[in-house]
Amino acid sequence: MTTPLTLTEEYIFAHDLREASAKIYRASTKALLKHFRTTPIDQIDHRAVLTWRKRVLENGLSKRSWNTYSNHLRTVWGYAIENGMMTHTTINPFKKTSVIPPKRASKTINGDAIQRARNWLTGLVGQERSTHERSQITPAWFWLAAFEMFYYTGIRLNALLCLRFKDVDWDSQMILVRGETEKTHREFFLPIMDGLAPHLCRILGEAEKVGFSxxxxxxxxxxxxRHYHGKEMNIDQVESMYRKLTDKIGVRITPHRFRHTLATDLMKQPERNIHLTKSLLNHSNIATTMNYIEVDYDHMRVVLHERSLAQGALNQVRRVDPSRTPPASSVTPPPTQIRLPSRDSAHPEPKNLPNLQQPDTTEVGLDRPSRSTGTGALQKALELASAQLHRGSMPPAMESPADQIEQSLLLTLISSGLGAGTFRKRTSSERSIGITSFSRASP
Incomplete structure (x- = not known):
């Protein structure tokens, strides 16, 4: 009888999977069996899978974990359908059952944290050399070399653990990463950079001393x-060291985060060679590489700024100095110049005028404009208007032009936004000497 477990084992048998990958396939199948139990395989259709998805997500399973189940089981079912192991259907029930997970937090390590971690490890190396005593992370020189290996190459943790003594070609300055240690099953080479060389040289030298084959x-x-007694180094030992490093620095640092950091840093370089990044990380396709690259918002800001410069958008932006209060001209537009018809161009305009307000006046209120205006500009306009009307006495027969001047001045003040006061009618005594007065409205 065909069961989900037999399908999974057939798939694993037919493919050259790493043990870690086979473990994930089996875990996904166990999750399916936990829900469907003894349900016949021909009854596990698309709707049944969606019902399972709904239940586990409601019970708190993360969307990423569900996608892991869905993707691996879809692969197993696809293999079974393709090879005739299922005769009741040709439709894969796990097709289009994945969900969109929330965006993950950044997996990169900032440069300051990397430098602080490097400085701490370097300090431990000096401490052990001078005191000959065991430090918090020992031997410090070894863990510093492993740290720099992850930083410079972005190598996977499993690949680092599987490197053999003979995989380092010191003459050609290359490191061979064998295919059986990689997810892609493809071998590739890593170059030895100047910063990595002294650390790798120390590893090789110490290995020769203790008789590595x-x-x-x-x-x-x-x-x-001598403080360790295992035969081979394992993942637990590496992760234990990086937990101590994380606690010391206060920023989460893991070997895998160096891969994301390296990919992001390489794409910040002027050439931004995505194919070089893909080859260095040994990805099977560029889409995977793009998932490792974090968005560079600083670079985005620069690009958008250059765009605005090229299109002349910044020419319309008023620049404000945040260190001081902007001048009045940057807040209030310059007042409109008021030109009044001159009654007598031969008379000079007085510079200083006395206060022309009289107590016995009849005022006609005008609405105050909503925006504020400069009091200095208003005072100059009032003085100019009064000066024009104060040039000598006028015969009674000429009152009509003065009235026209009053109306013209009133309209000008209103249209220019300077009429922030109230316009007063002339009293009979003022009319006899040809004076027009203005007074500011009370606030």
Whole structure:
């Protein structure tokens, strides 16, 4: 009888999977069996899978975990359908059952945290050398070398653990990463950079001292310190060291985060060579590489700024100095110049005028404009208007032009936004000497 478990084992048998990958396939199948139990395989259709999805998500399973189940089971079912292991259907029930997970937090490590971690490890190296005593992370020189290996190459943790003594070609300055250690099952080479060379040279030198054979695990802390008794270094030992490093620095640092950091840093370079980044991380396609690259918002800001410069958008932007109060001209537009018809161009305009307000006046209120205006500009306009009307006495027969001047002045003040006061009618005594007065409205 065909069961989900037999389908999974057939798929694993037919493919050259790493043990870690096979473990994930089996875990996904166990999750399916936990829900469907003894349900016949021909009754596990698309709707049944969607019902399972709804239940586990409501019970708190993360969307990423569900996608792991969905993707692996879809692969198993697809293999079974393709090879005739299922005769009741040709439709994969796990097709289009994944969900959109929430965006993950950044997996990159900022440069300051990397430098602080490097400085701390370097300090421990000096401490052990001078005191000959075991430090918090020992031997410090070994863990510093592993740290720099992750930083410079972005190598996977499993690939680092599988490096052999003979995989380092010092003459050509290359490191061979064998295919059986990689998810892509493709071998590739990593160049030895100047910053990495002294650390790798120390590893090789110490390995020769203790008698490493060509096939021995190169990064094996158990061979370099009497405080360890294991035969080979494992993932738990590496993760334990990075937990201590995280606690010390206050920023989460893991070997895998160096891969994201390296990809992001390479794409910040002027050439931004995505194919070089893909090859260095040994990805099978560029889409995977793009998932490793974090958005560079600083670069985005620069690009958008250059765009605005090229299109002349910044020419319309008023620049304000945040260190001081902007001048009045940057807040209030310059007042409109008021030109009044001159009654007598031969008379000069007085510079200083006395206060022309009289107590016995009849006022006609005008609405105050909503926007504020400069009091200095208003005072100059009032003085100019009064000066024009004060040039000598006028015969009674000429009152009509003065009235026209009053109306013209009133309209000008209103249209220019300077009429922030109230316009007063002339009293009979003022009319006899040809004076027009203005007074500011009370606030």
């Amino acid at each position: 060509p096939d021995d695990q190169l990064f094996n802390v158990n061979r370099f310190s």
